[in-house]
Amino acid sequence: MPSQPTLTGDATDPAGTTGGTSGPRGLPARDRDRPARGPVRPGTLVKIALMAVVNALGVFGVLAAWREGHMGILASMVALVVVADWVYFSKRTLPLKYILPGLAFLLVYQVYVVGYTGWVAFTNYGDGHNSTKEQAVEALLLQNERRVEGSPTYPLTVVDRGGALGFAIVEDGEAMVGTADDPLTEVPDATVDDDRVTEVPGATVLSRQDILRRQSEVTSLRVPVSDDPNDGWVRTQDARTGFLATPSLEWDPEADTMTDVATGTVYEATSDGSFRSDDGQRLNVGWRVMVGLDNFRTAFGDERYAQPFVKILVWTFAFAILSVVSTFLLGLFLAITFNDPRVRGRRIYRTLLIFPYAIPGFLAALLWSGMLNRSYGFINQVLLGGAAVPWLTDPWLAKLSVLGVNLWLGFPYMFLICTGALQSLPGDVLEAAKVDGASAWRTWRSVTLPLLLVATSPLLISSFAFNFNNFTLIYMLTGGGPRFADASVPLGHTDILISMVYSVSGLDGTAAKDYGLASALSIVIFLIVATISAITFKRTKQFEEIS
Numbered sequence: 001m002p003s004q005p006t007l008t009g010d011a012t013d014p015a016g017t018t019g020g021t022s023g024p025r026g027l028p029a030r031d032r033d034r035p036a037r038g039p040v041r042p043g044t045l046v047k048i049a050l051m052a053v054v055n056a057l058g059v060f061g062v063l064a065a066w067r068e069g070h071m072g073i074l075a076s077m078v079a080l081v082v083v084a085d086w087v088y089f090s091k092r093t094l095p096l097k098y099i100l101p102g103l104a105f106l107l108v109y110q111v112y113v114v115g116y117t118g119w120v121a122f123t124n125y126g127d128g129h130n131s132t133k134e135q136a137v138e139a140l141l142l143q144n145e146r147r148v149e150g151s152p153t154y155p156l157t158v159v160d161r162g163g164a165l166g167f168a169i170v171e172d173g174e175a176m177v178g179t180a181d182d183p184l185t186e187v188p189d190a191t192v193d194d195d196r197v198t199e200v201p202g203a204t205v206l207s208r209q210d211i212l213r214r215q216s217e218v219t220s221l222r223v224p225v226s227d228d229p230n231d232g233w234v235r236t237q238d239a240r241t242g243f244l245a246t247p248s249l250e251w252d253p254e255a256d257t258m259t260d261v262a263t264g265t266v267y268e269a270t271s272d273g274s275f276r277s278d279d280g281q282r283l284n285v286g287w288r289v290m291v292g293l294d295n296f297r298t299a300f301g302d303e304r305y306a307q308p309f310v311k312i313l314v315w316t317f318a319f320a321i322l323s324v325v326s327t328f329l330l331g332l333f334l335a336i337t338f339n340d341p342r343v344r345g346r347r348i349y350r351t352l353l354i355f356p357y358a359i360p361g362f363l364a365a366l367l368w369s370g371m372l373n374r375s376y377g378f379i380n381q382v383l384l385g386g387a388a389v390p391w392l393t394d395p396w397l398a399k400l401s402v403l404g405v406n407l408w409l410g411f412p413y414m415f416l417i418c419t420g421a422l423q424s425l426p427g428d429v430l431e432a433a434k435v436d437g438a439s440a441w442r443t444w445r446s447v448t449l450p451l452l453l454v455a456t457s458p459l460l461i462s463s464f465a466f467n468f469n470n471f472t473l474i475y476m477l478t479g480g481g482p483r484f485a486d487a488s489v490p491l492g493h494t495d496i497l498i499s500m501v502y503s504v505s506g507l508d509g510t511a512a513k514d515y516g517l518a519s520a521l522s523i524v525i526f527l528i529v530a531t532i533s534a535i536t537f538k539r540t541k542q543f544e545e546i547s
Contacts, residue, residue, distance in 0.1 A: 331414025357412035365476035
């Protein structure tokens with residue numbers, strides 16, 4: 001009788017029907033061979049805690065972007081948070097765990113900044129054009145108002161409602177409460193005593209002391225009567241009585257016009273982001289629009305900017321190149337000198353030479369500004385015996401002063417990198433040059449200097465880029481002065497491109513803010529520095545052949 005086949009699995013075990021062998025407790029072999037999970041490691045807990053913080057910050061950024069209506073920033077924040085979670089909770093993305101932080105900072109602080117600056121460069125963003133059209137219309141209606149003739153005065157109470165300042169009035173025996181963002185609405189549960197609101201549910205009635213402390217807020221507050229801004233708003237001058245005011249301009253959304261109700265002048269919306277009348281008058285509040293290449297045309301075509309721009313561009317190149325050359329040569333000379341073993345006390349001298357580098361740059365520039373003062377500076381009064389040399393007010397002397405102070409600030413850095421480069425030179429190469437009979441000058445010119453440039457060229461390029469945008473020194477030492485005598489804009493002989501951008505932007509308070517023009521100039525600076533850096537990096541490859 002033939003033998004019956006033997007089942008490999010337990011007849012009562014469903015796993016046996018799959019053809020797999022069962023473990024001691026009926027588990028499949030693949031589960032039996034899998035290692036048991038141990039306790040969670042402390043590193044995993046730390047990673048979870050850190051990622052919880054990252055996600056919390058990401059959610060905060062998303063909510064802030066949503067509240068401000070920046071959909072691009074919102075999408076970017078969501079993408080960064082999702083990518084971060086995927087990278088740090090996946091076992092297949094080990095290289096990205098090290099790259100992602102730097103990549104995220106690169107995207108946020110470099111790519112986004114350059115991209116946003118480029119976008120602003122093609123807009124009219126600046127004073128009078130810093131909001132949307134809806135916000136501009138609202139601002140115009142609020143800024144141009146008149147009290148309604150014959151309108152009654154209302155007994156008024158100042159309240160704080162959810163952190164927002166508001167007014168409570170009594171109209172036709174009913175309590176009405178509103179804030180700057182919420183129009184007046186009836187509040188049946190409010191307490192009215194002698195035609196004055198004395199208590200409002202969910203709001204705090206401000207005391208006289210609180211009103212005096214916030215007097216400017218109270219007198220500037222406008223509480224709209226309805227959602228239509230043309231209906232007017234309630235204002236007060238004494239925090240006890242309110243009056244109705246309406247806009248002196250009337251907004252017609254269908255015709256896209258503003259009409260002065262007193263004179264009848266009609267202002268039409270134009271493509272440049274403003275309301276303009278037929279005789280050329282323009283309302284003082286506009287909105288942001290795309291203007292194409294207008295800012296670049298202004299920078300290079302408008303005589304107010306084109307003429308000083310060329311002078312400033314030439315000086316910027318001269319300042320950056322001379323600063324790099326002078327600091328490098330002085331630093332190299334000192335490095336060679338104190339790298340000689342025959343010099344005693346080299347460590348002390350090296351330490352003393354680093355002192356200028358240890359002082360913050362803005363503080364050192366301020367100190368030199370005082371010492372170079374024409375009337376009471378240390379240089380004139382002490383070293384020159386009371387002379388009145390205009391170090392900072394004469395165009396050429398001011399430029400020499402800038403270069404001299406920058407030499408004092410910059411040579412320690414070059415001294416450090418040249419010392420390190422000299423000490424890292426291969427001794428066998430130098431010894432081979434001596435064996436071949438090369439003189440000291442020949443060895444220096446053909447071996448030492450090329451090897452030195454291999455190590456220092458990238459740093460020299462970065463130093464050029466830094467000095468090309470050395471805003472701190474110019475701003476703290478001369479402020480860009482002395483001013484051009486023939487320029488109608490606040491620019492001077494020691495201004496470099498970046499300080500010109502600062503002046504044009506209006507952030508220094510000397511001119512109207514024009515962020516669009518300033519951004520266009522910033523893009524020009526970026527292209528110049530990027531182009532020169534790329535060319536220089538390509539040229540420095542010839543030194544690498546020696547190494």
